[in-house]
Amino acid sequence: MLQDLRCIPMLPVMQVGRVRPGAPPEHDVLHPVGGGLGQARPTNNIGIHSKIFIVMNLPFLKSSLPSLFLALFGLSLEAAQAPAPRSRAAVDAILKSPAPDSPAPRPLHILLVAGPKDHGPGEHDYPKWQKDWAPLLAKAPGVKVSTAFPWPENHQWDGVDLVVFYLKTKWDSNQVAQIRRHQGKGGGVATIHWAIGCDQDWPNHAHCFGLSYKAASYRHGPVKLKLTVPDHPITRGLPPLMDFVDEPYWPFIGDTNRIEILATSDEMIYRGDDRARNPGDDTVQSVPVFWAYQPPGTSARVFVSIFGHYSWTFDDPYFRLLMLRGMAWAAKESPRRFDALAIEGVPLVP
Numbered sequence: 410m411l412q413d414l415r416c417i418p419m420l421p422v423m424q425v426g427r428v429r430p431g432a433p434p435e436h437d438v439l440h441p442v443g444g445g446l447g448q449a450r451p452t453n454n455i456g457i458h459s460k461i462f463i464v465m466n467l468p469f470l471k472s473s474l475p476s477l478f479l480a481l482f483g484l485s486l487e488a489a490q491a492p493a494p495r496s497r498a499a500v501d502a503i504l505k506s507p508a509p510d511s512p513a514p515r516p517l518h519i520l521l522v523a524g525p526k527d528h529g530p531g532e533h534d535y536p537k538w539q540k541d542w543a544p545l546l547a548k549a550p551g552v553k554v555s556t557a558f559p560w561p562e563n564h565q566w567d568g569v570d571l572v573v574f575y576l577k578t579k580w581d582s583n584q585v586a587q588i589r590r591h592q593g594k595g596g597g598v599a600t601i602h603w604a605i606g607c608d609q610d611w612p613n614h615a616h617c618f619g620l621s622y623k624a625a626s627y628r629h630g631p632v633k634l635k636l637t638v639p640d641h642p643i644t645r646g647l648p649p650l651m652d653f654v655d656e657p658y659w660p661f662i663g664d665t666n667r668i669e670i671l672a673t674s675d676e677m678i679y680r681g682d683d684r685a686r687n688p689g690d691d692t693v694q695s696v697p698v699f700w701a702y703q704p705p706g707t708s709a710r711v712f713v714s715i716f717g718h719y720s721w722t723f724d725d726p727y728f729r730l731l732m733l734r735g736m737a738w739a740a741k742e743s744p745r746r747f748d749a750l751a752i753e754g755v756p757l758v759p
Contacts, residue, residue, distance in 0.1 A: 511743035524576030592709035597739035602717030615663035619702030628683035656718035
């Protein structure tokens with residue numbers, strides 16, 4: 410746990426705050442603002458890997474940061490590498506697969522909710538996602554897209570069929586109450602990555618989203634995603650095993666029996682990045698990565714993606730298919746409604 414860097418001579422110009430003992434890595438503090446040295450502010454939304462990235466990229470440390478400093482925190486200079494582009498032939502085969510008959514699409518109002526960026530370059534870039542996906546979704550016929558930052562005003566909920574969250578927020582009682590009102594009207598919800606993280610009242614949060622997550626274990630890097638329900642309308646036609654480079658989370662709070670787990674990854678649950686300095690045994694468990702959920706007592710639907718740490722994931726056509734189909738399903742539309750957007754602006758190889 411990185412609790413105070415003021416004692417490190419290498420960092421004389423950084424202003425560093427303290428955090429409460431026992432807080433998870435996401436609650437450490439070191440976040441420069443304004444672009445100048447010596448300008449920093451506390452934050453509870455930034456992980457240790459991002460802080461080390463910031464430190465390493467200060468001009469006076471960029472070429473001289475000792476490996477001992479990284480070793481002190483159980484880190485290395487290795488970084489996740491962007492995955493290779495997907496095959497056009499493989500993606501086309503999915504897009505051209507027969508689709509079941511579906512009713513004519515109805516007008517759809519989608520609200521995209523993003524918050525301030527809280528990680529290093531190419532990570533947790535909520536504003537970029539909102540900027541990119543609002544015009545992307547607007548290309549689909551009959552779709553109206555609205556945006557909110559960092560949280561919808563009361564009037565912005567009016568007439569919304571589907572709200573999609575990609576941000577870090579507290580999920581306080583007022584926010585959860587707004588979600589429950591939306592779901593009580595049958596409105597759809599989708600969440601991406603850190604949006605599943607909650608700071609309080611996890612059972613109530615899990616009631617809205619199926620499961621909840623209290624910053625615990627995680628791992629950045631290559632992930633083999635396994636479909637568990639290959640015949641679900643969201644996953645149908647996708648490869649049963651797909652390689653990604655992203656970040657799974659575990660464990661979750663809530664009853665997995667009340668959600669439909671669509672895809673998982675096998676993780677050494679005691680050897681996540683959070684256990685770099687105190688790894689446990691090599692026990693492997695399958696952890697949920699994508700799931701569908703219907704809150705009890707409502708006609709609402711929820712789709713959750715744990716993937717979404719890296720910006721490159723949003724340009725992966727397999728991820729796009731999962732995300733776009735999950736969104737359409739949550740909006741009670743044909744899951745194939747947005748399939749054509751999966752390759753919009755995406756680099757592919759023959």
